[in-house]
Amino acid sequence: MVDSIVAAASVVAAAIAVGFAGLGPGIGQGNAAGQAVEGIARQPEAEGKIRGTLLLSLAFMESLTIYGLVVALSVLFANPFVG
Amino acid sequence: MHTFLLSKIEVGSHLYINFGQTLHLHGETVIVSGLVVFSLILFLFLGTSNLKKIPEGLQNLIEVLYELVKSIALTQMGPSYYSQFLPFVATIFLFVLGSNLAGALIPWKLLEIPSGELAAPTNDINTTACLAILTSLAYFSAGLKIKGIGYFARYIKPAPFFLPINIVEDFTKPLSLNFRLFGNVVADELTVTVICSLVPLIIPLPIMMLGLFASSLQALIFATLAAAYIGEVIE
Numbered sequence: 623m624v625d626s627i628v629a630a631a632s633v634v635a636a637a638i639a640v641g642f643a644g645l646g647p648g649i650g651q652g653n654a655a656g657q658a659v660e661g662i663a664r665q666p667e668a669e670g671k672i673r674g675t676l677l678l679s680l681a682f683m684e685s686l687t688i689y690g691l692v693v694a695l696s697v698l699f700a701n702p703f704v705g
Numbered sequence: 706m707h708t709f710l711l712s713k714i715e716v717g718s719h720l721y722i723n724f725g726q727t728l729h730l731h732g733e734t735v736i737v738s739g740l741v742v743f744s745l746i747l748f749l750f751l752g753t754s755n756l757k758k759i760p761e762g763l764q765n766l767i768e769v770l771y772e773l774v775k776s777i778a779l780t781q782m783g784p785s786y787y788s789q790f791l792p793f794v795a796t797i798f799l800f801v802l803g804s805n806l807a808g809a810l811i812p813w814k815l816l817e818i819p820s821g822e823l824a825a826p827t828n829d830i831n832t833t834a835c836l837a838i839l840t841s842l843a844y845f846s847a848g849l850k851i852k853g854i855g856y857f858a859r860y861i862k863p864a865p866f867f868l869p870i871n872i873v874e875d876f877t878k879p880l881s882l883n884f885r886l887f888g889n890v891v892a893d894e895l896t897v898t899v900i901c902s903l904v905p906l907i908i909p910l911p912i913m914m915l916g917l918f919a920s921s922l923q924a925l926i927f928a929t930l931a932a933a934y935i936g937e938v939i940e
Contacts, residue, residue: 692888
């Protein structure tokens with residue numbers, strides 16, 4: 623009985639973790655990409671440098687989402703509260 | 706109907722190699738990372754054994770990799786210190802790149818092992834934790850070596866009440882390095898697996914290409930961050 627409640631709570635927790643972890647970085651990545659496009663439009667010869675920096679910073683923001691995913695995965699597959 | 710799969714999802718099953726009662730190794734991780742290390746040594750040895758003024762063949766690739774790693778170390782640590790820590794950064798970069806690509810490019814499913822599945826060593830959290838702890842040790846020892854006991858003055862900068870934050874930062878740095886690499890590799894593999902189980906043909910290919918790109922980017926990021934942490938303490 624307790625186990626089924628824990629399982630249900632874990633599934634909900636995993637969904638919330640991934641969902642909210644995607645929210646912030648999504649906004650951030652959109653901002654960064656928009657600014658990069660603006661920069662390229664203003665100064666097309668700097669495209670290579672802007673692209674490199676953009677990819678690196680996008681990957682940093684992506685890692686915040688990944689933290690949420692890691693929490694969700696550990697809740698689903700390595701749950702410390704089951705059994 | 707019997708289908709032939711090149712990959713399948715297995716979470717938490719490992720090929721255990723036991724030493725006594727308490728010491729267990731994840732066999733598949735040890736095997737694949739040993740293979741990666743061996744092939745990296747072979748690649749670097751073959752590429753640098755016959756150096757020429759005008760590079761040809763493998764030497765071109767080696768020179769591109771060297772330029773890349775050198776530029777990472779140079780921008781993060783400055784011209785006077787980078788050469789001491791270049792080998793460390795290069796080793797981290799090549800190992801992470803090699804193991805990510807080994808997981809993505811080699812169809813490991815063709816090799817049967819008793820339990821678990823051969824995959825990228827970086828999708829085991831123990832490998833990435835080890836790399837992250839190595840990075841921590843590297844920047845501690847770099848700071849102590851170059852600044853001596855004055856290294857600890859870093860903890861009360863910019864003001865003494867920053868002391869707890871600076872101490873916590875020493876723990877969060879390896880933790881975030883660890884989770885970033887592990888999570889990215891596992892996320893790639895899970896996405897590909899889920900899409901493969903829905904549509905096994907053609908549709909997963911762009912996702913696989915994205916995964917290949919992202920995993921080489923992760924190697925670049927891990928090396929950049931390791932270099933940045935070292936550069937932060939020695940400047």
